[in-house]
Amino acid sequence: MLLRLPDPYDFELSTGRFRAFGTDLASRLVDGALYRVVGGREVRIAPCPGGVDVEPLDDETRPVVLHLLGAPFDLPPFYAWAEQDPIIAPVVGRLRGFRPPLQPDPFEALITSITAQQISLHTAVAIRNRLVERLGTPVGEAWSFPTRERVAAAGERMLVEVGFTRKKSEYAVGLARSDLDLGGLAALDDDEVRTRITALPGLGPWTAEWFLARHLARPHAWPAGDLALRKAAESLYGVAVTELGARLHPFQNLSAHYLLTGWLTRP
């Protein structure tokens, strides 16, 4: 069934992230369609005029798919704002219709960040996929991401076996076994979310900021510690990322995504 997305929307461009660093088993692209497990069921998302074709589309899958495809982002005001910045304007123009995908699940978002700390995203995806194959469940073309309970029960040794460092395995299991209410974070303001996340060992400012950006879609999230964003910022603007964050207010999150994708796909 057709699920409309706010115009403009470019499916290929927007889902590039799921292919750029290797296959993501939990949000898997196969023959131009995106597969994801929602509530134990396989959902197929394919591009079609006016939005995407989603099967099955119901009250359970609709909000997850909308979130996954970045529907919460309001692009027109960002595009209008970007025109007054001569550096980001051409990047935004080239990526018209790019709607940054969001991570539907908070636990998955944080585990994904832990795997990606310090190492290349290619490496991180390889390690995370091995975790998914070990503790997740295959449903059709995609895999459901390992639940918090399964990771909590698995213990550090299993995570080391799939390639986590000893420290990262402690962080991931510690997160799973913590009493942090992950779903409840959405109700808190940015700073409170940062405080709650960074209170856990192994979850630092970079992880908290990407959680705000990629899970909660907070407009002002700005992962200043991110190596790739730093390179893009310094190369395109010639200024430090922290300074650039203020200049990009109030669209830091969308700007970060456009600068990163623009840098990754630079002509």
Add this chain to the structure above:
DNA sequence: TACCAGGTAAAAA
């Protein structure tokens, strides 16, 4: 073959 990669905590200075 080295070297680096979308960090974080703990040790050392």
Add this chain to the structure above:
DNA sequence: TTTTTACATGGT
């Protein structure tokens, strides 16, 4: 208080 170091796999 600020600066260094360990971590450890996969691509180039």
